[in-house]
Amino acid sequence: MAEHVIRLIWDAWRTRKKGAGAIAQRQRSRLADMVADARANSPLYRELYRDLPDRVESAEQLPVTDKKMLMERFDDWGTDRAVTLEAAEAFVEDPKRIGELFLDKYTLMTTSGTTGRRGIFVVDSHTMAVVTAMMLRWMGDWLSPSDFLKIIARRGRMAMVMATGGHFASAVAAARLKKRRGKQVEILSAHMPMTELVARLNHFQPALLAPYASMAAMLADEQEAGRLDIHPVLLALSAEGLPQEEYGRIARMFNAKVGNSYAASECMFMSAMCDQGWLHVNADWVAFEPVDADYLPVAPGEQSHTVLISNLANRVQPILRYDLGDSVLQRPDPCPCGNPLPAIRVQGRSADVLTFRTAGGNVRLPPLTLSQPIEAVCGVTLFQLAHTEPEKLQLRLQISSAANADAVWREAEAGLRGVLAEHGLEHVVVERGGEPPEQGRGGKFREVIPLSA
Incomplete structure (x- = not known):
């Protein structure tokens, strides 16, 4: 696993170094391989793609899918015939199995997403390696060498504030991290009263804090009021978006770096925020299409009706030209941060506290x-x-x-x-x-x- 992650990091660094052309080529190649594999091994995709050319290198050639379609055809969707809705639901109903491997080899998570319809997503070990590689890449973008030394000096203590009690992506990740690192990881429920959450954080004093974005804003209020007194090196936010000025306020309240990622259970490694406040899409691993209500492309600089994504890593349950439901704005010019990956802002995932x-x-x-x-x-x-x-x-x-x-x-x-x-x-x-x-x-x-x- 470690060697695989290192190879993925090296490939991602080398591809990004070569610029937009190399990124686009890597995307085309991976998409072609993904479509071929889905067509060969998934009954659903074999049916959907029966009239397509032998080789597909553009996501625009594919029909659109969504959560409703995939969940209704769950048993036909996967490429492993052992992955059935009956087996997945039995696994989901057991909270003691949060963080365990499904069928002894896959990661399983549930989500309702922004549509309110529950989804069950199964990902393979290769996808989890890509997730790890992308997270390490984001950390390298967010932190300086001195920041890493501060984290090491504090033994990497990490507090995660999340929804608990279900097979949610964050809960699954937390359970596995807790198993590996023990007392260095504190898992806190986003549902606990704020007074208790503040007391637990004050006692633990994390070097890394990973809350939902809306929770980070609320914790910043507590820090400003003096009830919370912690000094993390990094706050790694997730789940919802915030008004742009909120990220700066959170950073000031904690005197810390703030990193934000935009992702979903359908594609956990989608994008991460740069120091200019733009989210950069990992286009070497995900085909990302801002479109209008008729699924036609919208120009950079124009707000989309929704966005279609193709996950180019997960082969056990292919996510191809999938309607994620979020409205985004893609930057029309190069980002001042120098990152050649496409830069976006999400318009439709604001935190509704x-x-x-x-x-x-x-x-x-x-x-x-x-x-x-x-x-x-x-x-x-x-x-x-x-x-x-x-x-x-x-x-x-x-x-x-x-x-x-x-x-x-x-x-x-x-x-x-x-x-x-x-x-x-x-x-x-x-x-x-x-x-x-x-x-x-x-x-x-x-x-x-x-x-x-």
């Missing part, structure tokens, strides 16, 4: 804290939580026809009320929505809608 008033002051909850207990309920195929009044939430559910709708609602409501109670918000009313989740103007379903939206 919900704020509730209490006698003791405002309580702010990031969207993942509220969505996680709903996402965990079997039978929910789509959900949306709207903050309709200062002390009222409306939960809209789309429920599988095979499930008992009332039982699903009661379980989802109980999970949500449990989270609210943990934060002293028992007074907040949870209302059952009479209508299914509402589609936004951009064609997406937002999981959590704040009061001001």
